[in-house]
Amino acid sequence: MEKVMIALDYDPTAQKVAEIGFALAAAMKAEVILVHVITDIKYYSSLAYSPIVGYTGMMALNQVKKDSIGSLIHASNHFLDTMKDHLGDKAIKTIVLEGDFAESIINTAKKQNADIIVMGSHSKKMLENILLGSVTEKVLHESDIPLFIVPTKKQ
Template sequence: MKKVLIALDYDPTAEKVAETGYALAKTMNADVILMHVISNMEYYTSTVYTPVMGYGDFGNAGLTKVYSADDLKKETQNYLDKSKEHLGDDSIQTIIAEGESADAILSVAEEIRADVIVMGSHSRRWLDKILVGSVTEKVLHKTKIPLFVIPTRG
């Protein structure tokens, strides 16, 4: 195992996913790649949840956050850089992908020839899983690359 791809969302539990995936990679002396997929601009305009910061924004209820595509990419890179800094390893690579999350993760994993994909699973509602399905579940069903799933119930 030479490359570990760690897919992060903006959920507050992403720190646990990054730390656990990083520890796994280091036990195998593998390179680490952190990635995030920008999939739906509407998701990033919520006043209830600020995905870029990873916490609810209750102080500005009623205001809508609007990110341009360029601003969102800059914020996402900042998020990945902070995650990299938290892990304390300058050799970590970062990737920002766009598109449907599961497909983008699988595409990047194949492109970089990842040996394992690390993801968190934090489905909170059974109805969401039935109606929408989780990104982790979609990756699990489509991947030919080993998948390390970290339960993160927030």
């Protein structure tokens, strides 16, 4: 395996997903690609959306202009750069995408010739989440590229 693509969302567990994906890539001496997908701008203005990982105490999502796709792209790039710095590898490639979560992840993995996609599953009951139609489930069923799922249930 030469390329590991790690798909990250803004959930606080994204750091765990990035660290495990990075360790997997390091064990295989593979290139790392960090990816974040921006979907419908209305999604980010919902009260249910969680703060951006890595911004705790310095920049929460509620400080980002949610009515501007440009500001969301900027915040997403900053998020991925923060994660890249945390992992300590300047060679990590970062990509911010716009569109459907699962489709964007699958299409980018194909374009980047990723050998494996690393994603988290936030469900307390992972099987229940997979059966009910999560982004991870859609990628699992629609991608020809192997998927490494990191369980991220909250303790």
